[in-house]
Amino acid sequence: MAVLSIRDLTIALPPGADREDAVRDINFDLDAGEILCVVGESGSGKSMTANALMGLLPQEVKIRSGRAEFEGHDLLALPEAQRRALRGDRIGMIFQEPMSALNPLMRIGDQIVEVYEAHGRFSGAERRARALALIKEVGLPDPEKIIRAYPFQLSGGQRQRAMIAMALALDPAILIADEPTTALDVTTQAQILDLIRRIQQKHGTAVMFITHDFGVVAEIADRVIVMRQGEIVEAGSAEVVLNAPQHPYTRDLLAAIPSNAIPEPEQVAARPVLEVRELRKTYQTGGGFLRPAREVKAIDGVSFAVAKGEVLGIVGESGSGKSTVGRAIVRLVEPDSGQILLDGRDMNTLDPEALRAARRRVQMVFQDPYASLNPRKKIAQAITEGPIAAGTPKAEAEARALQLLETVGLDAGAADRFPHEFSGGQRQRIGIARALAMEPELIIADEAVSALDVSIQAQVLELLRDLRTRFELSLIFITHDLRVAAQLCDRIAVMRHGRLVEIGPVDAVFRNPQDDYTRNLLAAVPGADWGTELAAPG
Structure with missing residues (x-):
């Protein structure tokens, strides 16, 4: 039985947008007690649909x-x-990003209590007791x-669990989850998915789950x-859509997912470009009157x-130290x-002066290209300022910038535009072009594809493969996505709590992991049972 029925929904975009409508004539039902996944790339209209239901559309x-x-009610x-x-x-x-959705100035308990207050439910003491019970439940x-x-x-x-507690505070009939696991590592993602499933079954909640990850589906x-582009192109049971998709777009999305098959390793030189020996970094946090620092x-x-x-x-969960190593x-x-x-030089x-030359x-290519690009500078300046500061003549740097934009698959006309005028995948290509402008021997890519749709992710991975061959580049590829690592890397280093727990060829680490932590990471990959598993059983 349907608890929500969407009929002929059309949402208009403002003048000057890339298309007339964000969503066009869509129809679907959400049944009681089911999890309905809405899948599509960025700009497909899936989040816009959810925001329309919640009354949260931009003005x-x-x-x-x-x-x-x-x-x-309508x-x-x-x-x-x-x-x-x-x-x-x-x-x-x-919401997708709990740090943005939570009030940074309020304690977690107060934010849950505020939900009860806003709807006039319960007394002061009971509100806190219920908030505490919710925190335990999640x-x-x-x-x-x-x-x-x-x-x-x-x-x-933990922040995402707190968001889930707030969303469940009044035992809603419908729970809308908008990309709630996109930025999480595989083990935390698996825990959140299990939590949502358990809560949905316990409360009989209907869940509308928005995602671009077919492993999650x-x-x-x-x-x-x-x-796709505001229209529903396919609908059906998860089993049918995943295993017998009818629409070419669905088949293209599924084909773009990193395969579980591990490619043959590339031949690499024996000479090391970089050696890291006994590297250590300790942070001290907290401390104060009668409290020891941590x-x-x-x-x-x-x-x-x-x-x-x-x-x-380099793979591992959040907090494993992998990004700190890169930095x-x-x-x-x-x-x-x-x-x-x-x-050989430390x-x-x-x-x-020698450090500037070595740098x-x-x-480095960063996870969030928008945050790493100056929004007030045009792309040409973003790419050329490093080489110019290092002594390259301006005309030469500008000519190379245009060449590099074409190398990474962008039109040379992109040089005269600002970062906000590009999609996430295009900005990541610009970040790669900026790194290449310095003619490096080694590029460190820190979660460079983790926030991208599967089709854009596949394009960027293919670009990195091509650049590696064309420029004889070495890469350190930092990621929490083991499927992606398997497609690009020759060797894998697994980190946990600041330590390297396992390192070896991709095939050896993924097919025959030696450390329990590596086995747990592989087992936590969403959809690991859908298709061939990365690691052999046992």
């Missing part, structure tokens, strides 16, 4: 037509006061401590809707080498001890 985006029937036609009463009460929402550790904590004091997975969905060993005696032309993948190599983080040898002992040879 310039308007509903042109359609109905959304829920408990005898959600789209309700006055704002009535819609506000339903929000959080009968319809809850989990599996947060040490509930009495968490209820007094601020969002910045929690990990990403395989793990959690009962039914699937596939959206030590966190971000890097704890890590050693490895990268050969010329090799791709070394220490380019000296964005100063290590406490250890050696970083570039062609970068930690170089004078400023040209090691460049």
Whole structure:
């Protein structure tokens, strides 16, 4: 039985957008007690549909037509006061980025209590008791401590659990989850998916789960809707859509998913470009009157080498130290001890002038290209300012920038535009072009494809493969996505709590992992049972 019925929904975009409508004439039902996954690339209209139901559309985006029937009401036609009463009460929402959705100035417990206050439920003491019970239900550790904590004091997975607690506070009939696991590592992602499934079954909640990850779909969905450019192109049971897709777009999306098959390793030179020896970095946090400081060993005696032309993948959960290693190599983080040898010279002992020269040879591509590009500078300046500062004549740097834009698959006309005028995948290509402008021997890519749709991710991975061959580049590829690592890397280094627990050829690590932690990471990959598993059983 349907608890929500969407009929002929059309949402108009403002003038000047890339198309007339964000969503065009879509129809679907959400049944009681089911998990409906809405799948599609960025810009497909899936999040816009959810925001329309919640009354959270941007001011310039308007509903042109359609109905959304829920408990005898058309959600789209309700006055704002009535819609506000339903929000959080009968319809809850989990947002993609909990740090943005949570109030940074309020304790977690107070934010859950605020939901009860906004809807006039329960007394003061009962509100706190219910908040504490919710914190326990969503599996947060040490509930009495968490209820007094601020969002910045929690990990990403813990913040997402707190968001889920807020969404469940009034036992809603519908839970909308908008990409709630996109930024999480595989083990935390698996825990959140299991939590949502358990809560859905316990409360009989209907869940509308928005995602671009078919591994998540395989793990959690009962039914699937596939959206493309504002239209529904395919709908059906999860089993049918995953295993017998009818629409070419669905087949293309599934084909873009990193395969479980491990490619043959590339031939690489024996000579190391980079050697890391016994690298260590410890952070001290907290401390104060009668409270000892807490030590966190971000890097704890890590050693490895990268050969010329090799791709070394560094994988691990959030907090494992993998990004800190990458930042220490380019000296964005100063290590406490250890050696970083570039062609045998220790970068930690170089004078400023020699360090500047060495830095040209090691460049970084960041996870969020929008945050790493200056929004006030045109792309040409973003690419050329490094080479110009290093002494390259301006005309030569500008000519190379145009050439590099074409190399990474962008039109030379992109040079005269600003970062906000590009998609996420295009900005990541610009970040790669900027790194290449310095003519490096080694590029460190820190979660460079983790936020991208599967089709865009596949394109960027193919670009990195091509650049590796064309420029004889070495790569350190930092990721929490083991399937992606298997497609690109020659060797894999697995990190946990600042330490290197396993390192070896991709085939050996994935087919015959030696460490329990590596086996747990592989088992946590969403949809691991859908198709061939990465690691052999046992």
